[in-house]
Amino acid sequence: MRKISRRNFLLASGAVTISAALSACGGSSSSTGAASSAAASSAASDAPAAQGKVLNIWCWNDEFQGRFNNYYPEVASIAEDKSTTTLKDGTVVKWTINANENNNYQNKLDEALLNQDSAADDDKVDIFLIEADYALKYVDSDYALDVKADIGLTDADLAGQYQYTKDIVSVDGSQRGTTWQATPGLFAYRRRRGDCPSRTPTSHCIKEIGWLLPSLPFTLPIVWTVSG
Numbered sequence: 001m002r003k004i005s006r007r008n009f010l011l012a013s014g015a016v017t018i019s020a021a022l023s024a025c026g027g028s029s030s031s032t033g034a035a036s037s038a039a040a041s042s043a044a045s046d047a048p049a050a051q052g053k054v055l056n057i058w059c060w061n062d063e064f065q066g067r068f069n070n071y072y073p074e075v076a077s078i079a080e081d082k083s084t085t086t087l088k089d090g091t092v093v094k095w096t097i098n099a100n101e102n103n104n105y106q107n108k109l110d111e112a113l114l115n116q117d118s119a120a121d122d123d124k125v126d127i128f129l130i131e132a133d134y135a136l137k138y139v140d141s142d143y144a145l146d147v148k149a150d151i152g153l154t155d156a157d158l159a160g161q162y163q164y165t166k167d168i169v170s171v172d173g174s175q176r177g178t179t180w181q182a183t184p185g186l187f188a189y190r191r192r193r194g195d196c197p198s199r200t201p202t203s204h205c206i207k208e209i210g211w212l213l214p215s216l217p218f219t220l221p222i223v224w225t226v227s228g
Contacts, residue, residue, distance in 0.1 A: 054218040058096045058112070058128035060105040064180060065095050065169030096125075104133065113143050132168050134178065139169045153178070 031218055059065060062082070069078050069085055076088045085093040099106045112125050130138050147153045158166065160180060169177030 052124065053092060054122040055091055055093045056095060056122075056124060056126045057095060058098070058109055058125055060100045060129065062095075062097060064129055065097070067180070068093075106137075116143070130177070135168050136171075139176040140171045146174045146176055147178055148175065164210060167223075 013218055054104070057065075057068075065082065065085075068163070069075055069082070071086075074087045074089070075085055079084045079085070083095055087093065098108045109125070109128055112119070128138075145151060147158075148155075158178070162182065165182060166175055167177035169175060170178070
């Protein structure tokens with residue numbers, strides 16, 4: 001992994017503050033609907049023995065990639081096929097996107113992480129995105145780094161995040177991811193024609209004739225992984 005200020009990267013790319021990021025998951029070629037995603041990055045020590053020249057980011061669709069390319073101020077150029085993004089300091093960001101279908105994303109990510117130690121420096125996974133429903137699988141592992149102790153983020157940097165988004169990616173008080181996107185919850189009901197004559201059915205009517213679906217807010221965390 002190329003040496004780059006992870007703290008500045010996160011702050012500038014909007015991965016740290018989600019208070020202004022309440023939006024639906026959409027507009028992606030392989031979007032999976034409302035979910036939560038986190039990015040994980042591999043931290044090297046301040047004086048690593050060797051580093052590659054590529055920052056590898058793994059995703060299951062192009063949503064985070066699009067926001068990174070559009071809003072991160074250090075972007076210098078984007079490859080025509082969008083497979084790589086070159087930053088102003090010369091860092092090459094390589095995007096690996098594997099669709100979620102049939103657990104494809106997790107399977108390939110798991111394989112890459114298992115081979116992390118033996119992988120070439122330019123092939124090691126540095127940052128990967130996850131969803132809340134399987135976040136614990138990755139944050140409670142040796143692959144994820146503490147965003148404060150290892151990455152250098154401060155309480156002030158994380159102050160704008162909702163607490164539940166921190167809890168999703170925390171293990172024993174160690175926060176190992178930051179949320180870059182969250183979607184609000186909703187209540188939906190179905191009304192049979194004729195059973196509820198008013199345009200705004202009563203709660204009793206809803207209970208009797210249809211269904212009520214409560215949905216908690218979803219969040220998308222980012223995790224850093226150890227790349228050696």
